[in-house]
Amino acid sequence: MTVRSRRRLHGAALLGVLATVLLAAAPPSEEQSPTERARPTVARCVLDGVVDSGSGDYLADCVARAETEGHVALLVRLDTPGGSLEATRIIVRAFLASRVPVLVWVGPSGAHAGSAGVFITLASNVAAMAPGTNIGAAHPVVGIGGQDPEVAGGKQLARKVENDAVAFVESIARQRGRNAEWAASAVRDSASIPADKARELRVVEHVAASEAEFLAWADGRRVEVAGGDAVRLATADARLVELAPNLSQRAVHALAHPSVVYLLFLVAALGLVVELSHPGAIAPGLIGLVALVLALVASSALPVRTGALVLLLVGCALIVAELFVTSGLLGAAGVVLLTLGGVFLVDRFDPGWFVDRSFHLSWAWVVPTTVALAGAAAYVAYRGAQTRRLPQQGGDAGLVGEQGTALDSVSPEHGEVFVHGERWRATSPAPIRPGAPVVVRRVEGLTLFVDEVKT
Structure with a gap:
């Protein structure tokens, strides 16, 4: 055997050893049996919380992935108070244009498909609700106290918004063969019904206590998907494949809530107070700055008042100014402005949003959090003032009096x-x-x- 041949043999042996080591170190793969691979798969997505740009992109992406990956259906678990009308339109368009059957299950018990959730549920091919859930109240009412569009924006604007929403929801219901009359009443009269009544009125097709029960019931049903094709569902023994949102969609959805925006403003104010009272700490100032940027980004994805944002920013500035003035008046004024900014943060009437009455910041949440911030800021300011009154301990001035x-x-x-x-x-x-x-x-x-x- 030549030297070159021996080198090749040694090289092949080395590669074999490396391959063996890598295979041993790699996590065990989830090998599926031929029977498991033969089972149909159903993609599963979850919409929990406000319908915003993040969740809208997520569900539209779920439809595209379900089609690309060859799943027999897409199952969406729904629990929402409503949200952005534009994000709702994105979801509805994706459902109606899907070549994969879309199944919506409103659950678990205690969940609801409120406001914009009505449009999403009606846009599915097959819909079911868990016992103890409800659907409806899609009248364009948003903000503190659930102010009516007619009160907030005048009769003409109210009629325009309402008629547009009614036409939208009726067209969805008719295309899916559901009760268009009830759908219109959900918008015009804020009608809301429980699961059993929804099935009776042909708003949904079934009442199922679990997703598995829903899939077993839906098995064998024929539905019409985009393009007019009729598809027979094979979901009884299907394997669920979870489709998770990406990082961007998850971040936008997590930030899109008034309480999160308000809390971020409070954290920003406290972080800046701590940094300015203890210069050089760096971490509090950095945290405060990041919280302020996130608060501004999150507020751009919500129906918020510009005036309320100004109140929050001025309130933060006054609390910071209290460190240098120590009069007590600026700090008290800052607390009042933060409280008012939180209460009026959500726009009373925004025609681009359909949410129920729970989507707002209540006094019961705003006041305690603001008082807690004020107490923390006052303590930091007091300790900072005490430190400034102490004699200098270092340098030439620190020797005087020693x-x-x-x-x-x-x-x-x-x-x-x-x-x-x-x-x-x-x-x-x-x-x-x-x-x-x-x-x-x-x-x-x-x-x-x-x-x-x-x-």
């Missing part, structure tokens, strides 16, 4: 003293004997001007 001992005779021309653990050159207008106690009156360079302490 007492020591004369190491030898101190005269107006020369002398040495022991002060603050160090030997210093010193002078005194009156002679001081060695060993006498002295006090520093002035410092010039490396020379201390001292007086004898009379006992």
